[in-house]
Amino acid sequence: METAHAAVTTRLADYQPPAYLVDSVKLDVDIRDGVTTVTSELALRRNPDAAVSDAMTFNGEGLVIRSLTLDGKVLGEGEYRYDNGELLLSGLAEQATLVSVVDIEPEKNTALEGLYMSNGMYCTQCEAQGFRHITFFPDRPDVLSRFRTTVRADKQRYPLLLSNGNPVAQGEEGERHWVTWEDPFPKPCYLFALVAGDLACLEDSFTTMSGREVALRLYAEHRDLDKLDHAMESLKNAMRWDEETYGREYDLDIYMIVAVSHFNMGAMENKGLNIFNTSCVLAHPATTTDAGFQRVESVVAHEYFHNWSGNRVTCRDWFQLSLKEGFTVFRDQMFSADMNSDAVQRVNDVDFLVNHQFPEDQGPMAHPVRPAEFQKIDNFYTLTIYEKGAEIVRMQYHLLGAEGFRKATDLYFERFDGQAVTCDDFVDCMQEVSGRDMTQFRRWYSQAGTPxxxxxxxxxxxxxxxxxxxxxxxxxxxxxxxxxxxxxxxxxxxxxxxxxxxxxxxxxxxxxxxxxxxxxxxxxxxxxxxxxxxxxxxxxxxxxxDYGTDQLATLLAHDSDGYCRWSAAQRLYFTALDRLVLGKGRAEDEAAALAPVLEQVIERAGEDPAQAALLLTLPTEIALGDRHTPLDPAAIHVAHQALKRALGVALQSRWLSLSENLLATELEMDGVAMGRRQLRNLALDYLAAGGHPEAARIAIELFELPLCMSEELGALRVLVHHRLAGAEQALEQFAHKWVEEALVMDQWFSVQASAPGEVTIDVVERLLAHPAFDWKVPNRVRSVLGVLAGSNPSAFNTDKGYRLFTDALRTVDGLNPQIAARIANAAARLHRLEPGRQQVFRSLLQGVNASASSNLGEVLGRILAEN
CATH class of the missing domain: 2.60.40.1840 (Aminopeptidase N, middle-beta domain)
Structure with missing residues (x-):
């Protein structure tokens, strides 16, 4: 396994354009059991913007060379150098053709980079640097090429052969067949995609504003065909919205999405062939929560919007990653606000930013939106790049106004279409259109930290x-x-x-x-x-x-701004919780003081149930802990549980009424119905926290006869988290019912891993040994380890929790270093822990770091740094 010591630091200041460009790529991918042979023909041209050189470096990791041919001449071993994942060729002419034939083993690829297998299908993930695991190429985003790809495989086992662009030829060779795809638009290799498998397809079409008809094809395993309708509707809405809001029309004849169960990220915007984690595309009321439906809508839109903000205009180098990701997150947030409640969407976005990105920006993992250096670019797919990057774009939107921002983005897309550019190029368009000097504003991109x-x-x-x-x-x-x-x-x-x-x-x-x-x-x-x-x-x-209590009550009761109402509620909660953490108050007294204000929110809940649910939700234990240094998670947990219990008692009749009166008899999936379910689940949670004897009965009734997964899972969570009578039986019943539904079982694992209290560590140990747990499936790993470490501080921050976590990190790192590194970010609060816990956890993390991969080693190195 690669060690941390093999990492090399890449610096923005050292950027140099590539010596050669690749005008076109012809790929032939011959898939056979055990070994896949990739033949690549690269049309090279000396880069006029680079220093004159006859040498070129190509990236290629884990490739077994069959042959290399340069301008028709087969190269002997002494005529090239291949080591440390790089192929160096010299003596290249002004224009040259390089043909390479290599073997790879996708079946053994547990890191899920490049070409790999997922549930019997072949698929790819090439962002950020996965293409080098497929063939030799200058694997960098500023090399844009036109791809022509032929995929060959057994026609019975893999009847579907997909790649980027449009299909231009196909044929059969005995028991095998092939399809050739051509993408007319130049793209960097990180946008390359390939899928070979036996999948079901949901077909539809969309007519663009210029009258072109685009075929829409969504692929999934046959058993999941009925879970694609919501994604299809979301896609059409996104296409229409992008035309109306940005004037951007889709450019190919076909737009495809493929659902993949083994995937390191949420989804990938590969040109014309988006590859999605199943959790971000499959949705059905019986198996998907309301939050899951909203996530599918958002992610489908996000990846579609990338067709312009990321594909047609891409980033020059990976330091500019937020150029595409921050801009596209802003676009998907605005889309979701238009599709749903603007106020609720904004509060949800801010809540996530404040409680997740702010801590990243204030701890050892802090880095600028445009980093100055990195060791593994995979580790910089962070909330700072995405969420803070989106806020930087939003500020420019407000500085220019909606009309000015639209003019600036039109200029950006038209000026840089087909190019790889920088964050400065984006801001330049804002400056040119507005006439505003943006020099000082650019500090947002280069300066880390939360102001x-x-x-x-x-x-x-x-x-x-x-x-x-x-x-x-x-x-x-x-x-x-x-x-x-x-x-x-x-x-x-x-x-x-x-x-x-x-x-x-x-x-x-x-x-x-x-x-x-x-x-x-x-x-x-x-x-x-x-x-x-x-x-x-x-x-x-x-x-x-320094808001006074009366001022906060005024904001909460009267402010027309949804964010300011929510912020006022959070401040009221934090004030009460802080006093309890510091031993300066009684939970009953704090609840009594809050009750009249919260009753006003409940009285108005019918106006916007989802917003009411947000206003009535306590800050998390993690958010509360971030306000206290040194961090004592046990004291935080006690205070949090005490106030929740006291509010459950103080507003008992209100919670009981909401729990019973919001029950629906027919399933609806609109925003109001989703808000009602969210509010009812919250009320039931408070009712159970307050120890009301009816809580278990209502939860079991809701669990036994649910209209949808939001009800069923919400009831299960209340039963398990409050350890109510019937919880174990409900868990068994749920697992028996949904054992064949992987995404639902992920929720089953998560409900148990998120139950507060140290006893949950014993539960997690059993979950990791459960027959349905698979270390090779990122979703399953995240559902247990990610949930435990990221959202259950009272269980995680114990000696047993630290030991289980670090042992698990070693296991994950041996299979998938990217996932290990991302989960390890949960340890970023190490420096804030009280000394006893910090010493134990630090020692365990140091032990992991001694043999960590370069992905995990970079993260742990920053967390363990003393400064």
Whole structure:
């Protein structure tokens, strides 16, 4: 196994264009049991933008060379050098043709990079650097080529042979057959895709705004054909939305999606042939939760939007990864907001960002949105690249306005179509269209860390003054931080909760642009007001403002901004929880103080049940723990459980009413119905936390006769997490019923791994030995280890939890280093743990790091660093 010491640091400052470009690629992939032979013909041309050279390096890892031919001449072993995953050729002419024939073994590929097998089908994953596991190629995103791919295989076992582009030829050779695909658009090799298998297909079509008909084909295992309808509808909605919002039309004759059960990520935007993790494309009410339906809609849209923001215009190098990912996350968030509730979508996005990306940005894994260096690019598919990157795009959207942003993106797509570009090229378009100097704004891309925005206000003789002070704490490798451009959407609420006029024009909301370390703004407003700050979460910052309890109650009850209402609720919860953690209050007293405000939310729940559910949900134990250093997870758990129990008792009649009265008799899948189910599941959870005797009965009834998986799984979670009577029987019944449904069984594993308390470690040990657990399936590994480490701190942060986790890391790392590295990120809070836990965990992690792969070694090295 590759060790951490084999890692090489790649630096943005060292970027050099490739010596040769590859104008076209002809691939022949001959799939046979045990060995697949790949023949590649590369049409090379000296790069006019690079220093003149007759030498070229091609990437290729784990390839067995059958032959190499340069311009018709077969090369002997002394005429090339192949070691450390690189093939070096010299003496190349201005134009040259390289033909390579290599053997690979996809059946043994447990890392799931390049070509591998998943449930009897062959498929690929080439982003970021998987293509080098298939054939020799300059595996970098700034080499764009036109691909013509022929796939050969046994026609009975693999009747479906797919690749990028459009099919142009096919034929049979006895018991075997072949199909040739041609992609007319140049693309980097990370967008290459291939699938060979026996799959069912859901077909439909879409007529573009110019009148072209596009064939839509979604593929899955035959048993899953009935789970593709929602993805198809989501795809058509995304295609229509992208035309209406960005003027972008699809460009090929066919758009395909294939569902794959073994997949390291959520999905991949390969040109014309998207390969998806089954969890992001399969959806049916009986087997998929409401959250699962929403995820499918979002991910299908995300990968489709990549056709322009990532494929037609791609990134020059992997340091620019957020150019495509941050932009496309922003696009899919805006799409989801238009398809559903704008307020709920924004709160969900911010909640995820604040509770997951902010900790990443404030710990040992902090890095800029455009990193300066990396060892393994796989480790930089992070929340900072995706989620913070999306917020940086959103800030530009607000700085330019919707119309200006559309003009800027039109310019970006038209100017750079078919090119590999940089984040600066994107910002240049914003600057050119708006006329705004974006020099300071670009710091968002190069400066790591989450800015802290401290705010104070005062009533002055001539009105109201509000002062903002910004600073960004040091992060690894970046001690000194410069001021950023921070747009702050603001309104001032009067005593009646309505926004007051901010000036003589009657303006009631404005966007303040912060550029200095400290700035003060004045408004001619009389009387006490409550500032509604960062409306819509206009910038990814930590807001520090000393709100009074009455002000928070005003925001929660009256603010028209969904984010500010949710933020006010979170602040109220955190204030109560902090007092309990510090031993300065009683849970019953805190619940009694919160109850009147929460009753107002419940009274208005019918207006938007999903938003009400968000407002009534306590912050997680992890979010609470992030506010306390040193971190004592046991104390956090006790405080959290105490307040939840007290609220369950204080609002008992309300929870009982919601649990019983929100029961539906017919299944609906619209946003309101989903919100009602979310609110009912939350109410039942509070009811059980408060020890109400009816909780078990209601949960069992809901579990026995569910209309959909959201009800069935919600009831099971309440039974298991609160250890109610009937929980074990329900688990057995659920597993028996759904044993053949892999994604549902993932949920069964997750429900048990997420149950709070140290006793869960014994449960997890049994789950890892369960016949249905498979170390080679990323979804299954994430459903147990990812859930335990990432969302169950009271079980994870124990001696037994640390030992189980580190032992499991070794096992996963031996099979799939990418997944091991991603799961290891859960240890990033090591430096914040109280000394006793920290010492135990650090010692165990050091033991893993001694023999870790370069993927895992890079992550653990950063976590274990003392500074």
């Amino acid at each position: 802290i925005l401290s705010v104070s206000d005062e009533q002055t003789a001539d009105g109201y003054a509000i002062t903002f002070r910004q600073h960004t704490p040091p992060t690894p490798g970046q001690a000194d931080k410069a001021p950023l451009v921070i747009p702050v959407r603001l309104a001032l609420l009067g005593q009646d909760g309505e926004p007051v006029a901010l000036d003589d024009s009657g303006l009631r909301e404005t966007v303040l642009i912060l550029e200095d370390a400290e700035q003060t703004f004045h408004f001619p407003v009389s009387g006490p007001v409550t500032p509604s700050l960062l409306r819509g979460f206009s910038a990814p910052v930590v807001l520090e403002f």
